[in-house]
Amino acid sequence: MAVAYPDAASPYRKHAAAVRRLAVRGKELPMKRSGGVIALVTGAAGFLGSFLVDALLARGYRVIGVDDLSTGSLENVTDAWSTGRFIFRSSDVSASLEEIDGVDVVFHFASPSGREDCARLAAETLRVNTRGTELCCDLALRNRARLVYASAAAVYDVPLPSRPSSWYAEAKRCGEAIVNAYANGSGLDARIVRIFNTYGPRTRPESGSIVPSFIEQALRHEPFTVFGTGMQTRSLAYAGDTIDTVVRFSELRSPAYDVVNVGSNREVTVLQVARLVAEFAGVPWDVRFAPARPDDAYRRRPDLHRVEEMFDSLPQTWLERGLRRTIAWYRDVRGSRDPSRAEAGII
């Protein structure tokens, strides 16, 4: 694929100098092209992929985004277009990446991730993490580029065949095995990030993830659906924080193969999350308890000591602040999509 950037030259040059200065300090990716670092981001129009695109552009990268829009939206990359350093290709990563060339780093983030999305798109989830991962590894090898694979906390789950969350876990375990095989067998420069529950603007309520589901129920003035007792815990990281760590990890010069957990280790119960959402959305506290789901993790808290050792400090947006921001985004989006409400000034 010919890499063409609208209005590439002027805005880019400004950032390239800064990227080069960082490279001298030994923290940056080696640059093969005089223009600076070129990243391929699969899943660029998704929740985390679009945060990643924005973060890379802010650091002076040029970015090629690929997405089949199965769970993503072009609205998520509207800011990226305006930089003149972003191009987008709408296609299935599991089908082919042959036409793409000239990249320094490949971030493989394409994959459904919410519970409902993975259940609805089971075969696609397996394919994009297996065949899609293989194609990303081949592309990275061809380009002598670095590969960063978005794995998930689910790889730590006990396998429970034929349950939706298990398809996802198996897909991620397979994806990791493929990356490991390329790193050990072919010398691929590869990193794996095991991402823990992350929330923020641009998530979709239909995905089935806890924060978007609660916010959607709050904004519809419906009771919160809590499975089981609600005393099971989650450790929720804000998207900007997760992506900041991913990018910093991706830029480290060594080692050539590494795996880290990324997320927040501040644990809260599901009931506490619902309470906070109710408070910040300004709705009454109302819960509908449903039977516990057998494959629901009772406790999820990442061990972050590896990334804590790597970096002096890790960003940590307080849950209260992150939730307020996310609720505000949901209100904005709803307001802008519903002309009658927008006209009436209701959001």
Ligand SMILES: NC(=O)c1ccc[n+]([C@@H]2O[C@H](COP(=O)([O-])OP(=O)(O)OC[C@H]3O[C@@H](n4cnc5c(N)ncnc54)[C@H](O)[C@@H]3O)[C@@H](O)[C@H]2O)c1
């Ligand atoms: N959000 C989280 O809390 C979380 C936690 C752990 C891991 N992850 C991982 O991070 C990555 C991004 O997750 P997300 O939450 O942003 O999900 P998302 O559904 O918002 O984004 C995934 C994107 O990938 C695209 N996509 C899916 N299959 C594709 C294919 N075959 N070809 C091209 N594009 C395809 C979708 O259209 C979507 O834009 C995933 O790999 C996910 O497993 C996310």
